[in-house]
Amino acid sequence: MQTKRATRTLKEKQRQEREELILQVTEDVLRAKGYHETSIDEIATRVGVAKGTIYLHFPSKEDLVVAIFSRDIQRFLQGVDEAIALQTSNRARLEAVLYFLYSGFSKRAQLLYAMYNNADLRKLFTEKGSKLYDLWEEFAVRISMLLDAGKVSGEFDDTIPTCVMQSAFLSLLSPRSYERVLLSGQINAEELVQYLAHIYFGGIATHCERRAIP
Amino acid sequence: MQTKRATRTLKEKQRQEREELILQVTEDVLRAKGYHETSIDEIATRVGVAKGTIYLHFPSKEDLVVAIFSRDIQRFLQGVDEAIALQTSNRARLEAVLYFLYSGFSKRAQLLYAMYNNADLRKLFTEKGSKLYDLWEEFAVRISMLLDAGKVSGEFDDTIPTCVMQSAFLSLLSPRSYERVLLSGQINAEELVQYLAHIYFGGIATHCERRAIP
Amino acid sequence: MQTKRATRTLKEKQRQEREELILQVTEDVLRAKGYHETSIDEIATRVGVAKGTIYLHFPSKEDLVVAIFSRDIQRFLQGVDEAIALQTSNRARLEAVLYFLYSGFSKRAQLLYAMYNNADLRKLFTEKGSKLYDLWEEFAVRISMLLDAGKVSGEFDDTIPTCVMQSAFLSLLSPRSYERVLLSGQINAEELVQYLAHIYFGGIATHCERRAIP
Amino acid sequence: MQTKRATRTLKEKQRQEREELILQVTEDVLRAKGYHETSIDEIATRVGVAKGTIYLHFPSKEDLVVAIFSRDIQRFLQGVDEAIALQTSNRARLEAVLYFLYSGFSKRAQLLYAMYNNADLRKLFTEKGSKLYDLWEEFAVRISMLLDAGKVSGEFDDTIPTCVMQSAFLSLLSPRSYERVLLSGQINAEELVQYLAHIYFGGIATHCERRAIP
DNA sequence: AATGAATGAGAGTTCATTCAT
């Protein structure tokens, strides 16, 4: 009995490891090639399993992609929450979000943005009731709340509608635009974040002095 | 003779009208569905012609899409140039670019961004020597030059690298993020632009006072 | 009235000239590219008329090709008849046929053979009742008759079935095989014919002792 | 383990059988209809599989056809070599080649010739570096060598250029011309070969006085 | 009579998905 349960647990573990590997590989290929240029065949080959095996884990290509984004957004949310928790001011919290995104998470965020902006896949994100829609919304609400809190505390300019501030903030996150900058090597992620924060907060802060850029 | 010439002119006109219609319809479908979900069959049906007719105007699906983007970027560049010419300060010029984009051009720009960010199609834009690459580059350079000029004139903060300022500006243009804001109806394009400019320039201006938001 | 008739005649003449030009051009393209790689579009362009005009002369691509072959075989037959008429012995007559083929007619014959051997087009030649079938048959019969006459006159070996001799003769005509030889430049058409006749008649002539056919 | 290996072997065997079937069917359809009139759809239907299955075995229609020809030429070469090895005189060797071709190989050779003479497909054979070009060349060289050897040994007339003799020999092989003869039923393959050899060698053998070539 | 834009059937090819092993 115990052996059986142990076996089951072992198998379950192996199963999860494989699933994780599939997600990982798919993410890489997706980032490199985009959704339609990525074939199940290639994923299977790279993972080292047969095509059919992919379908034992995910009922369709679309589901596989949703699983990746879902996982990524969740991780992102968690990271964001942790980053926020360590800060006291709302500005610092938003800066922490920026920083979290660009340091280490940028690869995933880049994929996320690429797919989010890809009309082919927009339905995945915008169909109400879809898991991704809800998760994304949750993240957007977090930002809104920080902005509103900042307005109340006097940190942010309350003459600007929160929704605009939110959109501008989300725009700044879009890593595609900064790809070239980072790839050029003239600047690293940490510096980039500081500059972006500088630009963003210099604008929305009610007073003028800013943190010095080292 | 005159009849013949007139006929030729008429036919040519009809031809151009149809070509315009194809471009228009494709643009719409592309925006709604993305590149891979858009089939030549659907375009033809929507335009009201046979599949083969599309190929009388464009040698391939890719060429059709490039034609759309090429036209759009060119129009955009032209509009941007006109908008710039009317202004005297570099800040006003960049604001004019923003305004031009959001007032009436947003639909096309949205498509442009969606495709530009789509990994599947990146090659269209990033293959050196491609028409689109050059046009896009031209636009990016315009922005850089305005920023540099503004630094020289003392309008903009010269402690921030131009490339970052450029990327942040281009990010702000990304209309996808503002789609929701505009669609919500709480705010119109003109107001949106003013707020965005406010955010952007509040950050990069060397001094602190800003234009009041009405 | 007379003017009208004259006009009609002139037009008719122009029409025939154009038809001749279409045939000529098609023949060239056909030889260079083969049937399926030749498009009506290309023919029209080369002739310098619109696609539709081709169809005023020939009801279909197939009919156009049949017209070419039909004309060629008829000319060939005529040339063969003339060549035969000048000779007295049956051997000399067959040699004259060979010679006629290779000197000046080889281009057309080459096309003819290429098409005849092309399975895609075989139906054109082998459908009983088709014009081409009949014409081809007529030519084959001419050869047979010369061979039979030669057997009767003692010129040719009557232990070999005429049909085999006929096939072997037709094989020798196949210009495709000799293309390389002629193109190599080591040998010209006239010499080639003499060698081929040498080979062919050396074999079928009665004056030569050979292995007995069991 | 053994089961697994056995399974693999079984599957491999089935795979090869199917591939063989595809080749066989395609060969038949090709002979009957020619390259362009043969569609993958028809092949698939005749084989009794879906269209996609064909592409599991051959990456393109052209590759499929090349595979057929390649296989056929290789088998042909092998058969020719075996036939040659059993003979002592060069004449006997060439006769053996003829015989080998007409007894049982004629169907394939017929296809080969039909395709070889088809301008549409000439590129398959004549593109330098193509597998088919090399194989075909190998065969042609075999014949040349036998002819040259025969000249040296005194069997063949050395006043006739080898290249002409080679072309004439290859012409004789062209089974299209003899199709009618064989199909008429008056004569069988074996007899036909003997007659053809009779014709061919009667001409090139030295023991026979002939007209001098000027 | 001449045009050439329009047609649409049909081609080769791809790939997400299924299912017998």
Added chain:
DNA sequence: AATGAATGAACTCTCATTCAT
């Protein structure tokens, strides 16, 4: 559970033919 051969719908693109002008 894992496989990968098989499927077939859907795709892009071609071109002989038609017909309004």
